[in-house]
Amino acid sequence: MRRRHAMTLFEIAISLAILSTAVLTVALSFPVGVRAQRLARFQVYASAKVLEIVDAYVDEQHLRKHRQVESEHLAQNTAMQWVPDIDRKMEDPNLGLLPLPRAIAERLDSDGDEIARLIADGGRIFFCTPLSYGGTTDQVAAGYFMTFGVQVGALAYQAVAQNQSLLIGVIGNAQQNALPNHPCVAWPYHDWYPAPAQERERLEWLEQGWPAYGEFLAVCTLVSGPTYEAVHRDPLVIDDYIRRARALVQAAGVATTGMAGFEVPVPPPALPTGTWADTDLDVFPPPWRILAMRCLAHAAMARTAAFPNPADEATPAQRAYAVDCHEAALAWAQRYASTSIYDWGAPRPLNRQTAFDFPLLQYDLFSPLVTSAPGGDVSHLIGCPLPPNRAPANAWRSHGDHGWNPMPDNRARIAAGWSDNRAFNLTAPFTASDRTRRIVCWAADWQAYEDAEELPAEATSSDNAFLDSQGVQVSAERTGYPPGAWFHFEDAARSSVFDVALHTVLHTAHYAQWNTAAYKAGYLGIHGADRNGNGRFDRGPLPRSARMRATTVVQYDVYDRRFLSGLHY
Amino acid sequence: MRRRAYTLIELMIATALGLTICAAAYACVRLCAQVSSTTARLSDENRLLRAGYLAALDEVDFWTSVDDPGDATRQKLRSAGRPFHPLRFVAPAPGAPTAPGDLVLSPDQSHPEAAFRGLPIRNDAVANEYGRYELVAASGGTAPNQRQARLLNQVFDRLGFYALFSYAPANTIYSSVDETGATPSIWSRYVTGPYHVSTNEGVCAPRDFTCLSNGAIYQVTTHPSVVDADGNKARFDVWNSIGQAWPDPWTAAGFAGSEELIAPMPLRPSHWPALALAVRRVCATFRRANQVSLTVRSPVSGEAIKLNWIVAGTTLRGARRQRDAVAGWKVAGRPSLDE
Numbered sequence: 001m002r003r004r005h006a007m008t009l010f011e012i013a014i015s016l017a018i019l020s021t022a023v024l025t026v027a028l029s030f031p032v033g034v035r036a037q038r039l040a041r042f043q044v045y046a047s048a049k050v051l052e053i054v055d056a057y058v059d060e061q062h063l064r065k066h067r068q069v070e071s072e073h074l075a076q077n078t079a080m081q082w083v084p085d086i087d088r089k090m091e092d093p094n095l096g097l098l099p100l101p102r103a104i105a106e107r108l109d110s111d112g113d114e115i116a117r118l119i120a121d122g123g124r125i126f127f128c129t130p131l132s133y134g135g136t137t138d139q140v141a142a143g144y145f146m147t148f149g150v151q152v153g154a155l156a157y158q159a160v161a162q163n164q165s166l167l168i169g170v171i172g173n174a175q176q177n178a179l180p181n182h183p184c185v186a187w188p189y190h191d192w193y194p195a196p197a198q199e200r201e202r203l204e205w206l207e208q209g210w211p212a213y214g215e216f217l218a219v220c221t222l223v224s225g226p227t228y229e230a231v232h233r234d235p236l237v238i239d240d241y242i243r244r245a246r247a248l249v250q251a252a253g254v255a256t257t258g259m260a261g262f263e264v265p266v267p268p269p270a271l272p273t274g275t276w277a278d279t280d281l282d283v284f285p286p287p288w289r290i291l292a293m294r295c296l297a298h299a300a301m302a303r304t305a306a307f308p309n310p311a312d313e314a315t316p317a318q319r320a321y322a323v324d325c326h327e328a329a330l331a332w333a334q335r336y337a338s339t340s341i342y343d344w345g346a347p348r349p350l351n352r353q354t355a356f357d358f359p360l361l362q363y364d365l366f367s368p369l370v371t372s373a374p375g376g377d378v379s380h381l382i383g384c385p386l387p388p389n390r391a392p393a394n395a396w397r398s399h400g401d402h403g404w405n406p407m408p409d410n411r412a413r414i415a416a417g418w419s420d421n422r423a424f425n426l427t428a429p430f431t432a433s434d435r436t437r438r439i440v441c442w443a444a445d446w447q448a449y450e451d452a453e454e455l456p457a458e459a460t461s462s463d464n465a466f467l468d469s470q471g472v473q474v475s476a477e478r479t480g481y482p483p484g485a486w487f488h489f490e491d492a493a494r495s496s497v498f499d500v501a502l503h504t505v506l507h508t509a510h511y512a513q514w515n516t517a518a519y520k521a522g523y524l525g526i527h528g529a530d531r532n533g534n535g536r537f538d539r540g541p542l543p544r545s546a547r548m549r550a551t552t553v554v555q556y557d558v559y560d561r562r563f564l565s566g567l568h569y
Numbered sequence: 570m571r572r573r574a575y576t577l578i579e580l581m582i583a584t585a586l587g588l589t590i591c592a593a594a595y596a597c598v599r600l601c602a603q604v605s606s607t608t609a610r611l612s613d614e615n616r617l618l619r620a621g622y623l624a625a626l627d628e629v630d631f632w633t634s635v636d637d638p639g640d641a642t643r644q645k646l647r648s649a650g651r652p653f654h655p656l657r658f659v660a661p662a663p664g665a666p667t668a669p670g671d672l673v674l675s676p677d678q679s680h681p682e683a684a685f686r687g688l689p690i691r692n693d694a695v696a697n698e699y700g701r702y703e704l705v706a707a708s709g710g711t712a713p714n715q716r717q718a719r720l721l722n723q724v725f726d727r728l729g730f731y732a733l734f735s736y737a738p739a740n741t742i743y744s745s746v747d748e749t750g751a752t753p754s755i756w757s758r759y760v761t762g763p764y765h766v767s768t769n770e771g772v773c774a775p776r777d778f779t780c781l782s783n784g785a786i787y788q789v790t791t792h793p794s795v796v797d798a799d800g801n802k803a804r805f806d807v808w809n810s811i812g813q814a815w816p817d818p819w820t821a822a823g824f825a826g827s828e829e830l831i832a833p834m835p836l837r838p839s840h841w842p843a844l845a846l847a848v849r850r851v852c853a854t855f856r857r858a859n860q861v862s863l864t865v866r867s868p869v870s871g872e873a874i875k876l877n878w879i880v881a882g883t884t885l886r887g888a889r890r891q892r893d894a895v896a897g898w899k900v901a902g903r904p905s906l907d908e
Contacts, residue, residue, distance in 0.1 A: 012586060019590070023597045030604035037611035044618045048861075048878040055858070055881045192689035232699050301700035319704055323713065326705045330684060338679065351685035353717070353738040354678045 039443070042553040045166050046441035049128065050556050053097075053168070053439065057089045057558075069186040070398045072410045073372030074417045075379035077183035078461075084177050084564050086437060087170040090126050091460050091483055097126040098484045098531070099458035100167060104446050108167075108550040114440060115550060118169050124458060127446070128163040130487070130533025164532060165443050167550060172437035177562045178426050179361040182382060184414045185398045188358065191347035193333045194297035194326060196223045200399040201291055204345070207411065208394060210288040212251035219244045219295050231302070235312040238303045245296040252292040262321045265293050265328040268335045276339070283335075287345025287394050290336045294346075297322075297329035342386055345394030358564075359392065360385050360426045364419035381419035385427055391418040426562060437560040442550035447532055448540040449548075453494075457484050457525025481523070487533060488525040491518065494537040497530055498522035614865050614874065617834065617844045621863040622876075624833035628848050629859045629882025631891065634829040635791055635850075638891075638898045645791045651801050652732045652789050652885055655894050655906045656724070672723050673716050674907075678738050682706075682716035685742035685775065692744055692757040693773045703750040710748025718745035725755060729801035730787040734778060734852045735885040744775035779855050786853040789885060792827040828862070842867045850885075857884070 007015075071077035090097045105125045108115045115125060181187060191198065197220040205216050223231045223241055231237050246263060250256065256263035269282050276283045300322040304314045314322070333349045341359050348357065367381035384392065397411035446452060460482050482488075488498040513519050521527060532538065542548070575583070628634055636653045637643035646653040658674035661667050677683070686706035688696050696702075703710065708718035722745060724733045737743070744756040757773060787804045788795075795801065828849035837844070845864040851857070859882045866873040883891070889906040891899055899905045 009582070016586070016590065020593065023593060027597065027600055030600065030608075033608040034604065034611065037608055037615055040615045041611065041618070044615065044622055045876065048622060048863075048876055048880075051880045052878040055879050058881065195689065301702065301705075304701040304704060305699055306697040306701070314701075319701070322700070323704050326686070327681070327713070330686070331681065334679060334681070334684070349684065350740075351687075351689070351742050352679075353683050353685065353741050 039551065039553065042166055042441070042443045042551075045163055046168070046554045049163075049166065049168065050439050050441065050554070053086065053090060053095065054556075054558060056092070056095050057084075057086050068402075069181060070400045070402070070407060071183055072398075072402060072408050073379075073413055074183050074370055074382070075372045075377040080179055080183050080379075084561055085170075085174045086439065086558065086560060087123060087174065088461070090168070090170070096129045097168065098129050098487075098529075099460065100125040100127050100446065101455035101458055103455050103544075104449055104452065107449070107544070107547050108442070108444055108446070109547055110442055110550045111552050114171060114552075115167075115169065115442065118171055121173075123169060123171070125167050125169045125442075127165075127167055127531075129484070130164065130531070164447060165445050166553065167442045167444055167446070169440050169442075170437055171440055172560075174437070175435070175560060175562055176362060176365065176425075178564070179363065179382070180564050181358065182361055182414070183379065184410045184417065185344075185396055186400065187344045187392075187396065189347040189396065189399075190350040191294075192351055193330055193349040194294050194301060196228060196298050197291070197295055199224060200396075201347075203399070204394075204396050205288065205291075207397075208345070210286075210345075210394075211253070212248055212288065212292070215244070215248035215251040216288075216292070216295075219248050219299075223299075232305060233307075235303065235307055238299065238305075241299040242296070242303060245292070245299040248292045249289075249296050252289045253286075254289050254293060258321075258324075262317065264321065264324040265296070265332065267328050267331050271339075284340050284343065285332060285336050287336065287340075287343060290333055290346040293325075293329040293332050297325045300325040342384060342392040343394055344392045344396055360424075362424060362426055364421075364423045366423045367419045370417065379417075382417050383419040383421045383424040385424055386421055388422055389420050391415070432559075435560050435562075436557050439556045439558055441553040441555070443553050444548050444550035446548065447538075448542040449544060449546075450539050450542060451544050452540050453489075453531050453538050454528045456527070457482060457488060457529050459524075482525060484525060484529050484531075485523060487529040487531060488522050489527040489529060489537065490522050492527050494527060497535075498525075610867075613841055614867075617837070617842060617865045618863065618874065618876070620833045621844055621846045621865070624831060624846055625848060625861040625863060626880070626882075628829070628831055628846075629850075629861070629880055632883065632885075632888040634831050634848065635789060636888070636892065638893065638896070641896070645796060646789070646801065649727055650729060650799060651796070652728050653889060653892070653906060654727050656727050658907050667716070670719075672719060674720070674736065680716070682714045683738070684714075685717055685744065686714055687742070687744055687746060687752075687775060689742075690774055692752045692775060694751075696746075696752065697750045701750055703746045703748055707746050707748045707750075712748065717741075718747075721745050721756075722753060725802065729789075730804060731789045731801065731850070731852055732885050734782075734787065734857065737778075740777060742775045742777055743781060778852075782852055782855055786824070786851050788824075788827060788849065788851045790827040790849075791829065795827050828860075840868065 068077060068079050089095065091099065102119060102124070105115060105119050108125075110116070118125070197216065199220075202217065202220045202224070204210075205213050210216075219241070221227075222237070222244060231241055249265060250263070255266045257266050258264045268285070271283060272280070278284065281289075300318075303318050304322045307313060330349070333346075334352060336343070336346060337348050337352060337357065341357060344359075361382055361384050363380035364383040365380055367383075369378040369380060371378045386392070395411075395414055397409055397414060398407040400407050402408075485498060490496045490498050514523075528537075530537065633643075636646055644653065645651075648654060657672065659667065659671045660675050661671075661673065667673050673682075675683075687702045688699050691699060703712055706712050706714040706718060708715060708722050720737065721733065721741070721743060724736050728736075733743075744752060746752050756775070785804050789801060790796070792800075795803075828847040831846040831848065833844060833846055843864075843866040845862075845866070847862040849860045849862075851860065858879050861876075861878055861880060863876045864873055865875075886907070892906050893899050894904040894906055894908065
């Protein structure tokens, strides 16, 4: 009989080792499933966020209030930097994205070194603000008003921590964009048609040496500013107003028709077929004629008003005259606005419902740089789609404010700021690939770094702030801040966050505080930021020397436009 | 033959090995169960998130929660004054005349009748002290220009505010007068009824969309408290709502509960996490926006995942053109709600 052995201890140990290996192998495969689900989660988050970015991007201009739109010098206008590029739009605090500190971004490895190349090209990576409702209700732009007034979903947005691991960047080169307006004069100015003469129009009429200034002054003196209400109470004064306006129209060279005392501007003839001649004043009417007819239309309509004494009521002839003058003035104003985009002498009709028409302007990147002062900011010259070496005609100077003060006369600077137009390409043909950029989303637990909240906030464009690069207040309200200001630590102790309440106090008494080094350090995020929004300074377990892999989540190709425009309205 | 029993040492070793194997096996099974459970939970949540995400995109594209063309019981906004009321627009060829009373929806906004021709500084009863602008443009009478006034008044009367912003050109001046020179109250003074038009600036003058939507919200909703009070023709005045109670549907509480609630995946297992989707369509602060709120809540832990985002979708004008004038979705050769 063959003797049977039990298993030896060695055999059992071998078996256990094999079993352990198998179990460990299986166990190691478990996280793969979890990671796959986590990636799927990020894909949903990223898709939602990208949709929101694109929605905000196509609707950019609704957030353009509170920004400086004119400046004395070309190089002084910070709003010109707010170009319609997606990555610049992502700096907007209302979108709920904050720039990741560059030091952390440089530690991230990614497919094809996309992040490294993006950083090297001057781009940046963004993460989601911990105040996620800041990126939603503010984006609805019921804004903080809605949050304060209604408490919609207040503090109920709980996907924050996971959202913050989502990183977003835009790869591909940005294009040179159209300027939102001329940096020194936010033309087109708009005005009601008809309307009485305005003081700024009188100044332009005088300074540009247009004909019939005396007649315009006579109208302006009678019915401008403080005299406006009184004129409308006295039919005799209105009759005088009409006479002066009629004299202005005739002195300005407007052809009229009708019986004496009721001369009406001849309506514009149909546009000629073929090429329009620059000298054809029926096609390209001079702005002073448009302004003159606007005054006459206003005067004639004023005569139809209700007066306390029924005997003062307008006659049927006076009423018909008012209608005719009105129709002619509006027809000419529409002709002028339609054909003379680059004549900047008469304001565009505010009541013309064609969407606002804006002239095409862009920096000439091949022009010499100009500066407002030695060592100051620099700017390129401005190009437009006119023939070489031609600039918009009858261009106004700025009549706006700079900070709290009237804009200094910048007419000479505007005149000297035009390029020869040879590099203008906004109207050039293009292919789809010229306009395509790619939004890439990655996932990485960057909050694990020991210095994730210690690193200073990334610098952001000052065009979103209420102080320009010279420290001058350029916003009517103090509502422009770095996107992460709400989370900046107040001081080196990092025990409290920056007091943003100071921003919302509309009193000049805070100027002194704003100019202290301590305030500026908090404002700029020099002491780091409470980036996860938990109200305290956190240090992660990962040393800053370690590198981290960022997993690509989704990529979207998007159309990168060159012009400000709105999709929604 | 004598057989030797196991020694105590052998037994102890065998027992220890057995226990080790059992412990390892238990740990392995437990880990498997946990991981499987976690993966399944994540998978379920992700499936719900995806379903909610896609349902949200469907909703902003097709507006079915507001008006379901396939279900007459879910068409609460079809009566006059509500956003899905049929309204016949005409689009004449350029230069072609229009009949009196025609509601013109033309892309030719350079047409002389398309311009606002009223007094720019006043909308109120003393406006005629500055001239009778009803001589040139009014909603009726003999004024030569009536298109703009007709569009504003009729679209507002029959469809409400939100629709008006969808149909009116970009820089419309929202005001008009009738043949007597009177301005409808919706375009004039601030009133504390259902029609709030003031922008809190105390000035009674014609306004554009920017001014009308500054601090104000206009919304399309089927919420009963709003619909029954004709609230689709009203607005929520954000600034004035703070600390005050207005006698209209757009109180703060009314607004907070007025989003459209959608139930994606209605047949999902009951033990799955709860899924809630809400879409709110507003015109507010210079823009139109669709705000989506998606919540997945675990029935076990109570933990919630909530996503909120803004997304572009079909305009109301587009949604009306997706629908047949009588019933169902629009098909070629049959008129839509706009025709």
